[in-house]
Amino acid sequence: MPFRLPTRVHFGSKTLDQLAPILESYGHQRILLVTDAGLQSTKWPGYVTAKLKDHLFEVTVVDSIEPNPRHSTIDETANLARHADIELVVGLGGGSVLDAGKAIAMLLNNEGSILSYEGKNRFFNGSAPFIAIPSTCGTGSEVTWVSVITNPDEERKLSIKGDAMFPNEAIVDPDILKTLPASLIAYTGMDAYTHAIEAYTCNCGNPFSDALAEKAISLLDNYLVRAFLNIEDTEARREVMRAATVAGMAFGNADVAGVHCLSESIGGVYDIPHGLANSILLHPVLSSHQSIINHKLSTLYTILYPQKAQSLGTEHASQAMLESILFLTSQLDIPPFSALSIPVDDYPRIASLSATNNSNGSNPRTMHKSDYLAILQSL
Numbered sequence: 043m044p045f046r047l048p049t050r051v052h053f054g055s056k057t058l059d060q061l062a063p064i065l066e067s068y069g070h071q072r073i074l075l076v077t078d079a080g081l082q083s084t085k086w087p088g089y090v091t092a093k094l095k096d097h098l099f100e101v102t103v104v105d106s107i108e109p110n111p112r113h114s115t116i117d118e119t120a121n122l123a124r125h126a127d128i129e130l131v132v133g134l135g136g137g138s139v140l141d142a143g144k145a146i147a148m149l150l151n152n153e154g155s156i157l158s159y160e161g162k163n164r165f166f167n168g169s170a171p172f173i174a175i176p177s178t179c180g181t182g183s184e185v186t187w188v189s190v191i192t193n194p195d196e197e198r199k200l201s202i203k204g205d206a207m208f209p210n211e212a213i214v215d216p217d218i219l220k221t222l223p224a225s226l227i228a229y230t231g232m233d234a235y236t237h238a239i240e241a242y243t244c245n246c247g248n249p250f251s252d253a254l255a256e257k258a259i260s261l262l263d264n265y266l267v268r269a270f271l272n273i274e275d276t277e278a279r280r281e282v283m284r285a286a287t288v289a290g291m292a293f294g295n296a297d298v299a300g301v302h303c304l305s306e307s308i309g310g311v312y313d314i315p316h317g318l319a320n321s322i323l324l325h326p327v328l329s330s331h332q333s334i335i336n337h338k339l340s341t342l343y344t345i346l347y348p349q350k351a352q353s354l355g356t357e358h359a360s361q362a363m364l365e366s367i368l369f370l371t372s373q374l375d376i377p378p379f380s381a382l383s384i385p386v387d388d389y390p391r392i393a394s395l396s397a398t399n400n401s402n403g404s405n406p407r408t409m410h411k412s413d414y415l416a417i418l419q420s421l
């Protein structure tokens with residue numbers, strides 16, 4: 043897969059203040075700010091809206107994007123935006139909000155429902171400009187071309203992607219993490235970790251996505267627990283935010299794999315936070331691939347712990363890498379699989395959905411329904 047990254051990334055403390063000058067360069071007046079109810083209870087949407095109004099933009103705010111955003115929410119918001127003659131979309135939030143904003147920006151220039159555009163490059167007209175401002179240290183959506191939307195009628199998620207769906211700009215300001223609860227620092231940080239390690243171990247990475255994945259994993263291994271324990275730790279906050287975007291660049295140019303096939307299937311049926319599901323499923327899925335990815339896991343362990351790795355052979359270093367993931371999640375208060383309360387009777391359906399996920403073919407080994415079922419039953 044060739045490496046591509048057209049999004050202009052603005053990173054660092056107070057980069058949020060660059061939003062209005064950046065928007066002025068587009069020459070558009072009517073802005074749609076998409077966010078969610080959780081973030082609306084923080085100061086950030088009001089802060090952004092006030093800054094934009096100071097610069098005489100007309101701002102319409104939609105804060106009704108739910109976790110695992112539904113196709114009906116996307117269609118309703120796109121209709122509202124079409125009627126308001128919106129020219130540019132800003133997404134301020136986690137992965138759900140950014141994926142929603144990306145889809146709405148595409149629908150502004152393409153008629154009908156989001157359901158008509160499942161797949162790759164299924165639309166004819168380019169998206170309206172879209173500016174992504176992540177509020178978590180997980181999604182990576184600010185630098186990818188994909189939007190994942192839930193169809194609750196079919197209890198599944200669909201991916202809409204296209205060359206014109208990369209955000210035009212990503213404003214990645216670590217200060218936004220100050221208002222994120224510690225549990226969400228943990229869940230979304232582990233989502234980023236999962237993006238990086240799945241990009242690194244899937245069958246469609248490249249040397250550039252590998253380099254980015256190694257960097258993201260190293261940053262999260264060093265800083266995620268520190269950020270979880272104290273989000274006032276400026277260095278930790280900055281580095282986990284950086285890791286999330288770097289991990290997004292990695293999987294956006296490779297893919298995710300079995301962990302996401304399972305977590306997206308679970309998320310299509312139950313409203314379980316995406317990062318929480320990934321945090322729990324990461325170790326069992328990677329363990330099931332271990333014999334195929336020993337070399338990759340061993341290389342990672344050598345990068346993270348060069349001295350400890352010196353005396354270990356490939357297989358032991360690979361095992362040590364898996365154990366380091368368990369140790370990391372144990373420090374982040376990640377609950378056990380049983381806490382998700384998924385009825386055993388639903389396992390076959392979840393396994394079936396996982397095997398039909400778009401990323402199933404990216405697994406390092408062939409994964410059938412029976413393989414997913416075996417992982418779920420082992421938990």
Ligand SMILES: [Fe+2]
Nearest residue numbers: 233237302316
């Ligand atoms: Fe994810």
